[in-house]
Amino acid sequence: MRNTWKLIRRFVLILLLSVITLFILNVVLLIAYTYDDANNRGGWQAAEEIAQELTETKEGYRLSPYGEEILEEMDAWGILIEDGSGDVVWHSGNLPSGIPLHYSVSDVSWGTRGYIKDYPTTAGARGEDLVILGHPKKRYWKQMWNTWSYKLIANAPQTAIKVLGFNILAVLLIYVLSTSGILKSVKPIVEGIEALPGEDEVYVREKGLLSGLGASINRTSEKLLSQKYALKKKERAQANWIAGVSHDIRTPLSMVMGYAGQLEENAALPEEARKQAQVIRLQSVRMKNLINDLNLYSKLEYHMQPMQMSRINLSAVVRLAVADFVNLDLEQKYPIKWEIEEELSVCIMEGDKELLGRAVNNLLTNVRVHNPDGCKVSVKLKTDGEKIRLRIEDNGAGVSAEQLDRLKNAPHYMADDGNETGNRSRHGMGLLIVRQIVSAHGGEVEFGRGESGKGFWAELLFLLTEKIKS
Amino acid sequence: MSFEYLKQKKILLVDDEADLLHMVEAILKKDGYTQIRTAGSISDAWTLYEEWKPEFAVLDVMLPDGDGFSLLSRIREKSDIPVLFLTARGENEDRFKGWDMGADDYMVKPFMPRELTSRLLAILRRSYKSENPLAVLSGSKVDFERAEVIRDGAHIALTAKEYDILTALYRNAGRIVTIDQLCEAAWGDNPFGYENSLMAHIRRIREKIEKNPSKPVSLLTVKGLGYKLLTED
Numbered sequence: 001m002r003n004t005w006k007l008i009r010r011f012v013l014i015l016l017l018s019v020i021t022l023f024i025l026n027v028v029l030l031i032a033y034t035y036d037d038a039n040n041r042g043g044w045q046a047a048e049e050i051a052q053e054l055t056e057t058k059e060g061y062r063l064s065p066y067g068e069e070i071l072e073e074m075d076a077w078g079i080l081i082e083d084g085s086g087d088v089v090w091h092s093g094n095l096p097s098g099i100p101l102h103y104s105v106s107d108v109s110w111g112t113r114g115y116i117k118d119y120p121t122t123a124g125a126r127g128e129d130l131v132i133l134g135h136p137k138k139r140y141w142k143q144m145w146n147t148w149s150y151k152l153i154a155n156a157p158q159t160a161i162k163v164l165g166f167n168i169l170a171v172l173l174i175y176v177l178s179t180s181g182i183l184k185s186v187k188p189i190v191e192g193i194e195a196l197p198g199e200d201e202v203y204v205r206e207k208g209l210l211s212g213l214g215a216s217i218n219r220t221s222e223k224l225l226s227q228k229y230a231l232k233k234k235e236r237a238q239a240n241w242i243a244g245v246s247h248d249i250r251t252p253l254s255m256v257m258g259y260a261g262q263l264e265e266n267a268a269l270p271e272e273a274r275k276q277a278q279v280i281r282l283q284s285v286r287m288k289n290l291i292n293d294l295n296l297y298s299k300l301e302y303h304m305q306p307m308q309m310s311r312i313n314l315s316a317v318v319r320l321a322v323a324d325f326v327n328l329d330l331e332q333k334y335p336i337k338w339e340i341e342e343e344l345s346v347c348i349m350e351g352d353k354e355l356l357g358r359a360v361n362n363l364l365t366n367v368r369v370h371n372p373d374g375c376k377v378s379v380k381l382k383t384d385g386e387k388i389r390l391r392i393e394d395n396g397a398g399v400s401a402e403q404l405d406r407l408k409n410a411p412h413y414m415a416d417d418g419n420e421t422g423n424r425s426r427h428g429m430g431l432l433i434v435r436q437i438v439s440a441h442g443g444e445v446e447f448g449r450g451e452s453g454k455g456f457w458a459e460l461l462f463l464l465t466e467k468i469k470s
Numbered sequence: 471m472s473f474e475y476l477k478q479k480k481i482l483l484v485d486d487e488a489d490l491l492h493m494v495e496a497i498l499k500k501d502g503y504t505q506i507r508t509a510g511s512i513s514d515a516w517t518l519y520e521e522w523k524p525e526f527a528v529l530d531v532m533l534p535d536g537d538g539f540s541l542l543s544r545i546r547e548k549s550d551i552p553v554l555f556l557t558a559r560g561e562n563e564d565r566f567k568g569w570d571m572g573a574d575d576y577m578v579k580p581f582m583p584r585e586l587t588s589r590l591l592a593i594l595r596r597s598y599k600s601e602n603p604l605a606v607l608s609g610s611k612v613d614f615e616r617a618e619v620i621r622d623g624a625h626i627a628l629t630a631k632e633y634d635i636l637t638a639l640y641r642n643a644g645r646i647v648t649i650d651q652l653c654e655a656a657w658g659d660n661p662f663g664y665e666n667s668l669m670a671h672i673r674r675i676r677e678k679i680e681k682n683p684s685k686p687v688s689l690l691t692v693k694g695l696g697y698k699l700l701t702e703d
Contacts, residue, residue: 253579254493259493261584315650319696322695338694340694
């Protein structure tokens with residue numbers, strides 16, 4: 001619906017602009033076309049000039065050659081009416097027959113206002129006398145009653161605006177009437193298209209002006225739904241397959257681990273053999289972790305792991321993970337520094353306790369896996385008032401710049417090219433799971449290297465949703 | 471540790487994999503357990519249960535003639551013996567189901583032999599604690615049965631909260647128990663903001679169990695994380 005409104009607004013705007021532009025254009029055109037005609041002043045000017053060019057001699061009046069030229073050019077005849085007597089005291093040679101040679105005052109008034117014998121006239125004063133020029137009949141159209149009411153002229157601007165307003169209204173009315181029909185048929189189409197990205201099936205009535213479009217939308221919706229369904233089915237199958245494999249592998253792996261453990265502790269075996277058994281046990285522990293990771297990863301990836309969201313205390317989750325880590329570190333190879341801002345001691349957020357604990361665990365396990373000889377670890381929980389930052393940092397082997405780059409950018413575990421033999425390349429799934437878990441909580445993950453190029457840090461950022469009790 | 475009397479308990483192992491049964495049996499025997507029987511199906515397990523009256527059961531979930539949950543509910547109709555699930559089913563729903571039905575612990579395969587034996591011993595200690603000797607600390611002994619501390623011949627009673635906290639610490643003796651876990655043990659779910667009360671209780675517990683409460687040697691603080699109880703046994 002929003003789109004339809006946008007469309008209407010746009011159209012109205014265009015219409016308004018067009019009306020205003022048209023109005024201005026019309027005024028300009030009018031001026032341009034009538035500009036030439038402003039010369040009709042020429043008739044009057046000529047009469048004035050003729051009056052100047054007449055000189056009084058003993059034999060009467062004489063027109064100068066220049067005056068003759070003007071008359072010729074205008075194709076006009078002229079008379080000079082004497083003041084008082086009303087007699088014509090001079091006339092041009094080309095005076096048509098039937099033009100009176102005597103004028104009363106009212107004749108003069110009529111003659112100058114309008115026509116003499118259908119010849120349109122112009123007049124000019126020569127002292128007390130009057131020169132009247134008669135022009136060819138089709139040269140001018142004279143307005144006989146050339147007065148407007150004063151109000152009309154005074155109100156001209158308002159009148160123009162009113163006219164413009166009426167024009168705009170009329171155009172809008174025409175637009176609304178003509179488009180309401182189209183809008184009616186466009187509306188369901190627009191609504192249909194807008195609903196397409198949503199979850200539900202879209203149905204548009206296939207009727208009216210745009211029935212073809214409606215049908216296309218319906219078919220698109222069907223297609224999208226069936227594709228989504230197929231994709232889900234495939235994902236589910238994939239996740240189930242992974243879950244099945246990881247289930248079936250557990251019992252055999254138990255036996256590998258169990259017997260390797262027993263061989264390792266069997267005092268009757270030579271030292272070398274017991275060491276080998278230890279390797280088998282440690283590697284099978286690794287396999288176990290990989291299987292757990294793979295299973296969780298595929299479930300999170302395909303949304304088959306239901307989130308158990310509740311109000312949790314993030315610092316409690318972190319504390320537990322850190323305590324587990326310390327409890328496991330019997331040889332104290334990984335001295336851990338745990339810092340928490342005091343106001344975060346109770347840090348409430350909406351989350352899945354198990355999954356968040358798993359994320360912290362994964363990061364701490366990574367520290368152990370990648371630094372078998374031990375290193376210092378620091379875990380910090382801070383806030384800037386908007387976000388909670390959980391930073392886990394070690395000063396161990398660290399990563400190279402390229403490895404870090406790959407960690408940040410590899411979209412998928414499978415994207416790892418597998419050529420890398422170093423330990424960090426196997427960071428893969430553990431960190432991906434961390435990322436999945438954090439983003440399922442609306443948070444972000446950042447990775448980096450220590451300042452001196454040594455060590456590795458990961459930072460989990462969550463939005464602080466509840467105000468901290470001060 | 472001197473838990474020899476627990477090693478005499480009758481232990482029933484149920485799993486459909488004969489190889490795995492052999493291995494677990496060997497692990498437990500090596501750890502000193504003497505009375506172990508195994509079953510590969512629910513019906514075998516049930517017969518054995520009726521005849522032999524085991525005192526501890528390790529159950530698999532997936533069995534050829536049904537699932538371990540139903541076996542547990544049949545056992546629960548008759549007795550309260552401790553039960554540990556040892557299964558390849560690692561889903562949270564399965565774990566919760568197991569715990570809800572009254573299992574004492576739930577372990578997911580694959581597992582480390584030592585993890586199994588220590589969990590098993592912990593459950594036995596808890597379940598048969600009336601036969602449990604007193605918890606021996608550096609400067610005192612704790613009698614959980616009577617909820618009291620015995621120090622220099624004097625019997626000092628523990629309050630309910632002190633008892634809950636000390637029990638949680640004792641069950642995880644030698645390991646860090648976080649502040650939050652202790653609060654949960656004393657005040658129940660979602661115990662936000664009880665840290666100060668916890669500190670007060672810890673101080674009082676120390677006054678009861680430690681020779682010098684300001685220099686504790688049994689109940690140690692792990693800064694920022696929680697507390698750790700060290701026992702002498």
